[in-house]
Amino acid sequence: MGFKANARKHQKKSGEESKKTSPKAKEGVLSCGIKSCDGFADKNMGGRSLSIDNAVETWGDSGYTERKGRVRVCKPCYKVWKKDNKSDMDPY
Numbered sequence: 001m002g003f004k005a006n007a008r009k010h011q012k013k014s015g016e017e018s019k020k021t022s023p024k025a026k027e028g029v030l031s032c033g034i035k036s037c038d039g040f041a042d043k044n045m046g047g048r049s050l051s052i053d054n055a056v057e058t059w060g061d062s063g064y065t066e067r068k069g070r071v072r073v074c075k076p077c078y079k080v081w082k083k084d085n086k087s088d089m090d091p092y
């Protein structure tokens with residue numbers, strides 16, 4: 001009377017929610033070079049690297065940390081910089 005089919009359905013569902021880490025808690029390796037920011041500048045997280053000149057223009061002389069002549073910035077910071085330098089069009 002459909003009893004067996006129901007039991008099987010039940011078994012199939014278990015074991016899918018075993019992961020405890022939430023997908024939101026993404027952690028990077030490279031920290032953002034902007035001092036007032038604690039984001040991550042990893043490439044797979046949308047990070048970019050700006051030249052020192054570019055960073056100075058937006059964050060000032062001491063608002064960033066340089067790394068090998070470049071400033072690694074996270075995605076939000078890159079957007080801030082891009083807004084500041086409206087040289088190319090951005091659909092956002």
Ligand SMILES: [Zn+2]
Binds near residue numbers: 032033040076
């Ligand atoms: Zn940042």
